[in-house]
Amino acid sequence: MVTHTRSHPLLSPSLGTQRQLVSVHYGREGTGPKAYLQASLHADELPGMLVLHHLRKLLDRADEAGEVRGEIVLVPLANPIGLAQRVLHEPGGRFELAGGENFNRRFPDYYPLVRDAVAPLLTADANANRTVVRAALRDALAAVAPESELASLRHTLATLALDSDLVLDLHCDREAVLHLYTDEPFWPAFEPLARDLGVALTVLGRGHGGTTFEESCGQAWWRLAHEFGPAVPHGCMSATVELRGQRDLRHDQAIKDALAIYAFLQRRGHLAGEAPPLPLPVDAPRYWEGMISATAPQAGLVVYTRDVGEHVEAGDTIAEIVDPLDNRVVPVVSRIAGMLYARHLQRYAQPGMELCRVVGEAAVAEAPVVLA
Ligand SMILES: [Zn+2]
Structure with missing residues (x-):
């Protein structure tokens, strides 16, 4: 030994x-x-x-x-x-x-x-x-x-x-x-x-x-x-x-x-x-170029409507941001089709906060996200 x-x-x-x-x-x-x-x-x-x-x-x-x-x-x-x-x-x-x-x-x-x-x-x-x-x-x-x-x-x-x-x-x-x-x-x-x-x-x-x-x-x-x-x-x-x-x-x-x-x-x-x-x-395998990061458009409670590992289509709602003051619900949609593979743990978002990531088969036009 x-x-x-x-x-x-x-x-x-x-x-x-x-x-x-x-x-x-x-x-x-x-x-x-x-x-x-x-x-x-x-x-x-x-x-x-x-x-x-x-x-x-x-x-x-x-x-x-x-x-x-x-x-x-x-x-x-x-x-x-x-x-x-x-x-x-x-x-x-x-x-x-x-x-x-x-x-x-x-x-x-x-x-x-x-x-x-x-x-x-x-x-x-x-x-x-x-x-x-x-x-x-x-x-x-x-x-x-x-x-x-x-x-x-x-x-x-x-x-x-x-x-x-x-x-x-x-x-x-x-x-x-x-x-x-x-x-x-x-x-x-x-x-x-x-x-x-x-x-x-x-x-x-x-x-x-x-x-x-x-x-x-x-x-x-x-x-x-x-x-x-x-x-x-x-x-x-x-x-x-x-x-x-x-x-x-x-x-x-x-x-x-x-x-x-x-x-x-x-x-x-x-x-x-x-x-x-x-x-x-x-x-x-998929590529970094095929990844998007969905972010919160405004502050509010984050209620995910899709789970990690699920396939989503472009336009699918993957989370909702709930503002209980205006009593509004703002959907967060995926811009691409792909796998929702990671989500944030926090359930309260401020504007711009990364919520989750989706990676598809095709490259996304804009530069891939750089994760903090
Ligand atoms: Zn790590």
Whole structure:
């Protein structure tokens, strides 16, 4: 049994106090592929922590049986800063209170940082190219000295993940179906994960320069491959798993999700043993360009008339805004046909507040929403 935990002290935000990040390591570093999984970077999104709690039991058994190939790293609690935040007794783990930043933004875009360094060194040898790009990524990381607790959190997470072959970032939405986000070039690799999990929806990105953790880990690889050809491997494939909604915290569901991830790790060669038969294909993925965000036209009570997971047609009412002073009811309609896949938890809206999201098969004319 070679499982061990490591503590990573974060930059102290104030005299007399210091937080730390804890990583759990299975297998042996450098002896095979590396998988990295983290939970609750948005610290108010708890289902991922429960899934990793159950996955650890499975990995403990695999470790005892000598079935871990290479290394599997778990960070069961990726954001101790956000998890401790409270305002007027309410938890708030999405934005850092000190500076207002979203915890899952502003991870580096490594492509411009490594492109010029690796360009003259790339050859037709994919394994050699993987080594070259990893070294450049390591140099890019080492060149940064974090100057805040939040920056040191991001830097520590990146340091743990960036040399991985596979990265899964476990999140959830407010109220939502189980869904998966990844970049389009990685879809063939993650299609079996979508099946294993039985996701209701996959949304693919094809934009450049995203700064979520998932985008930061994987994007440089496919952009280099796009520029220099397939001899640059997809050295780190990353996806975000959205484990339904914030209140979906159930053992039976989390155990099922953990088993699905375990099967996927077997399929990818991170674990020995035969994976269960691959479940039937899920629906074809959709794209960020096909997404709209429905917002409240005025203040009032929010009464949803459609549930998450439902298909809606363009023009369908998906919520009503009730103003009990004028005693008026204002319908909120979907501008497109598609799946209503996520809703806000709050039931009182102010004008312009995002209520829910619908993603259809066709691209929407206007720019896709950028979620806070
Ligand atoms: Zn999140």
